[in-house]
Amino acid sequence: MFRDPGSFRDPDSGILFAGNRVYRHFSADAASVFDDLTQKGLLAAFVESGWVIESTPVDRRDAPDVYAAAPNAALIVEHPRLPFISYPYEWPFEMLRQAALLQLEISLEALDAGFMLKDATPYNFQFVRGKPLLIDLGSFERYEEGAPWMAYTQFCKTFFNPLLMQAFTAMPFQPLLRSSLEGIDAAHLSSVLPLRRKFRRAVFLDVVLQASLNRRQTSSNAADGEERKVRPIPKEVIVGTLKRLRGAISSLKRRGGGSGWLDYEAQCPSYTPEAIEFKDHFVEDAVRVARPDMVWDLGCNFGRYSTIAGRHAKYVVAIDGDEPTVGAMYERAEVGDNVLPLVEDLLNPSPGQGWAHSERQSLESRGPADFALGLALVHHLAIAGNVPLTKIADWLSSVTRAGVVEFIPKADPMVQTLLRNRRDVFGDYSQDGFEAALGRHFEIKESVDIPASQRTLYRIERR
Amino acid sequence: MSLAFLYIDPTAGGIGLQILLTFLIGGFVTIKLMWARFLSFIPFLNGGKETTDDKPASATQVSAETGED
Structure with missing residues (x-):
């Protein structure tokens, strides 16, 4: 039993966790408001509309340990556990x-x-x-x-x-x-x-x-120093x-909404239609076999693979650093409602912050995922972000237990674009180097070359 | 800069704005009410209509006018 480290500011109410279960405690004052809301039917109407989280009052006799953890509580209710907390x-x-x-x-x-x-x-x-x-x-x-x-x-x-x-x-x-x-x-x-x-x-x-x-x-x-009526x-x-x-x-609309990433899928020269179909099938089969509860799609772009993963996983957190693309993805009807799109720069992901660095959790501490997709991601981290392949593999092992990752060699046109205006200082960036880095944490269960491209997909599981 | 700025009540300006809007709406209602009374004394300005049924705008009506952006 422990208190949510982000729920402490309101002396009348707070959140407790017991294993997988989530409880909210209320002081006597707050409990009487809760009772009023219930009796007037307002709470039920809000829950029915999908506006407010469900809550079931917990009897003191049924959960004495929960009440013991909140000694001043006049009422405790149980909420359904949410799959992922975002900020x-x-x-x-x-x-x-x-x-x-x-x-x-x-x-x-x-x-x-x-x-x-x-x-x-x-x-x-x-x-x-x-x-x-x-x-x-x-x-x-x-x-x-x-x-x-x-x-x-x-x-x-x-x-x-x-x-x-x-x-x-x-x-x-x-x-x-x-x-x-x-x-x-x-x-x-x-x-x-x-x-x-x-x-x-x-x-x-x-x-x-x-x-x-x-x-x-x-x-x-400051002038009068008196309390005003x-x-x-x-x-x-x-x-x-x-x-x-x-x-x-x-009436507000985003400004500066255009982003090159919105058209990436349509304009990327590295994939033929057959290559896209091959990749779709490989990812879908891997997720179907794994049947994960939680998938993180790292560098999700427009959500193509988040949507595919969402057909077989309970929940998908789709992460990308390009805010307009994530915004457009949120409004895309094709994306399943079990997909949560988030803006996150993976080179600088959300840290633990707020009071005592624990009020808002880091991205990593909200994991690990059961399964991750790292498709067309590694070259951005390694070449655009100068992160060594070994560090990328270390980080992957801290955020997921299994997944599918893609390696894109230097000869690929998209990597050539990244290298166009800079000196190639990435001597270690190679397929062998990537496999060796992955091998430190993961077992490579399967690797396939994507047809008509120089790209390779890996299905991996943490050792 | 005033030292008090370091101890600002974060809701001070927000409450001040709500008080200001209260005065503005109150003033608007008063002016509307007085105008209606003024018209009732000068029948030809009012097209000869009876004004006894004219009710002042309620605060709700006024707020609705000032509400949606």
């Missing part, structure tokens, strides 16, 4: 936008029924079956007449401002959100937004004016704010 700085624009809209919809419906969400952060959402899902039941509280929307600034910093930044400046939000877990400040965003964008109503009110009020509030607090805020102002943000976010 907003790993989502493309389209996924963060969808989570933001769901946060607003839930807030509006909850407010209508007399509840509010006391926080508004994308870390309270996970993507399940291709859609966002609110996992923090401890967020709900009763609405009190005249109370402001306390999570408004948090919503802006973690949802609205990152989306605005990408939509209006073409700067992807992921690198900034990864280093600033609390989000993007209104003043910082305001300083980089083009002037003409600042005259949009939501941008003016929720970014420019908020940044200005933040500064004024600070200086006036909080004036009552009519519910209509909160509803108006939620709807204004919903309207603004719905």
